[in-house]
Amino acid sequence: MEKMIITISREFGSGGRSIGKAVAEKLNIPYYDKELIKEVAEETGLSPEYIENVGEYAPGKSLLSFLPALTIHNKYPNNMSAADFLWCMQSKVILDLAAKGSCVIVGRCADYILKDDPHAVHVFVHASTEYKADRIVRLYGESEKRPEERLADKDKKRSVHYKHFTGREWGKCQNYHLSLDSGKIGIDKCVSMIVELAEQTNE
Amino acid sequence: MEKMIITISREFGSGGRSIGKAVAEKLNIPYYDKELIKEVAEETGLSPEYIENVGEYAPGKSLLSFLPALTIHNKYPNNMSAADFLWCMQSKVILDLAAKGSCVIVGRCADYILKDDPHAVHVFVHASTEYKADRIVRLYGESEKRPEERLADKDKKRSVHYKHFTGREWGKCQNYHLSLDSGKIGIDKCVSMIVELAEQTNE
Numbered sequence: 001m002e003k004m005i006i007t008i009s010r011e012f013g014s015g016g017r018s019i020g021k022a023v024a025e026k027l028n029i030p031y032y033d034k035e036l037i038k039e040v041a042e043e044t045g046l047s048p049e050y051i052e053n054v055g056e057y058a059p060g061k062s063l064l065s066f067l068p069a070l071t072i073h074n075k076y077p078n079n080m081s082a083a084d085f086l087w088c089m090q091s092k093v094i095l096d097l098a099a100k101g102s103c104v105i106v107g108r109c110a111d112y113i114l115k116d117d118p119h120a121v122h123v124f125v126h127a128s129t130e131y132k133a134d135r136i137v138r139l140y141g142e143s144e145k146r147p148e149e150r151l152a153d154k155d156k157k158r159s160v161h162y163k164h165f166t167g168r169e170w171g172k173c174q175n176y177h178l179s180l181d182s183g184k185i186g187i188d189k190c191v192s193m194i195v196e197l198a199e200q201t202n203e
Numbered sequence: 204m205e206k207m208i209i210t211i212s213r214e215f216g217s218g219g220r221s222i223g224k225a226v227a228e229k230l231n232i233p234y235y236d237k238e239l240i241k242e243v244a245e246e247t248g249l250s251p252e253y254i255e256n257v258g259e260y261a262p263g264k265s266l267l268s269f270l271p272a273l274t275i276h277n278k279y280p281n282n283m284s285a286a287d288f289l290w291c292m293q294s295k296v297i298l299d300l301a302a303k304g305s306c307v308i309v310g311r312c313a314d315y316i317l318k319d320d321p322h323a324v325h326v327f328v329h330a331s332t333e334y335k336a337d338r339i340v341r342l343y344g345e346s347e348k349r350p351e352e353r354l355a356d357k358d359k360k361r362s363v364h365y366k367h368f369t370g371r372e373w374g375k376c377q378n379y380h381l382s383l384d385s386g387k388i389g390i391d392k393c394v395s396m397i398v399e400l401a402e403q404t405n406e
Contacts (some may be wrong), residue, residue: 011377121387124376173327173374173382174214181380184324189403193396200392 012154013132016125131183216335219328260360334386
């Protein structure tokens with residue numbers, strides 16, 4: 001078997017992360033999510049919380065919460081902002097991980113960063129608002145915000161972050177080899193479709 | 204087996220039409236393409252050539268070629284233009300066909316027109332420019348225009364037409380249950396993935 005790299009981009013609540021984990025288990029290859037954040041933290045000295053938030057989301061109104069990271073921006077090369085520095089280092093970590101061997105990477109614009117990797121299969125997972133709203137309430141419980149607002153807010157930030165760093169539209173079919181409506185198709189079937197495709201393209 | 208409706212939207216040159224035909228054959232259900240145009244022609248009195256062009260593409264610079272259809276617009280209800288009248292009648296024909304029984308419909312914004320049909324599976328087929336350029340030269344031969352220009356021109360018109368009549372972005376993952384890169388995945392595998400999904404969602 002040749003190397004298999006699978007990137008999974010996903011709408012919040014669509015089950016993309018669960019799908020990614022299950023695909024990695026079935027293919028018996030590493031799944032990078034928290035580990036990726038840990039590696040980026042080690043390379044950059046930034047806090048895992050900062051990386052988790054700013055590495056995938058455009059900052060919202062609570063910019064002040066990122067102040068500790070922003071105030072140290074002048075220590076980065078070429079007077080980069082912390083967010084730009086994070087983008088560079090996160091890209092480097094993703095390229096290094098993909099060079100090392102087969103893996104599944106969820107989120108973090110990995111589809112863009114690995115767009116020229118011939119071993120990569122890029123997947124986008126989405127679902128209807130009803131399906132996602134129901135799923136996040138079941139998984140994460142209720143909160144002050146209505147679930148529809150929580151979904152819209154997270155995805156808006158992902159989309160703005162993606163556009164800013166890649167220049168591309170988030171969720172555009174042409175950026176992915178496969179895109180799946182997990183609500184219509186079902187989580188298990190999504191997993192088997194991705195596994196089959198990854199195995200086929202690496203035969 | 205319950206009713207199965209499969210709509211296939213596709214980039215020019217991606218093989219979406221061939222995929223649609225093969226899916227219909229495998230499932231042994233009707234495939235609507237030219238037949239749909241014939242039905243719309245009968246319902247509207249518009250010429251099949253006009254329907255083929257204006258029913259899916261935004262008119263380009265050669266607006267004059269559509270003059271015979273445009274000059275008779277005042278015979279349509281509420282002073283509709285011929286293009287708007289065609290949109291209404293084409294939508295009606297598509298809804299009627301889907302109501303009649305299982306089928307595959309390629310193009311003509313059928314994904315939007317049947318977006319609320321619980322039996323429908325909506326698919327988008329795309330591929331890299333290299334793959335599509337190579338494919339159209341192989342299938343349709345060379346022409347004065349470079350194949351890359353022919354691709355861009357056709358898809359631009361499809362995209363503008365789609366946006367105008369549906370208000371949605373053409374080729375956005377969220378509009379389809381499944382989107383496939385036929386170049387990466389291969390035509391045969393695309394066919395079997397769609398067939399499997401249609402069978403599963405109608406079990």
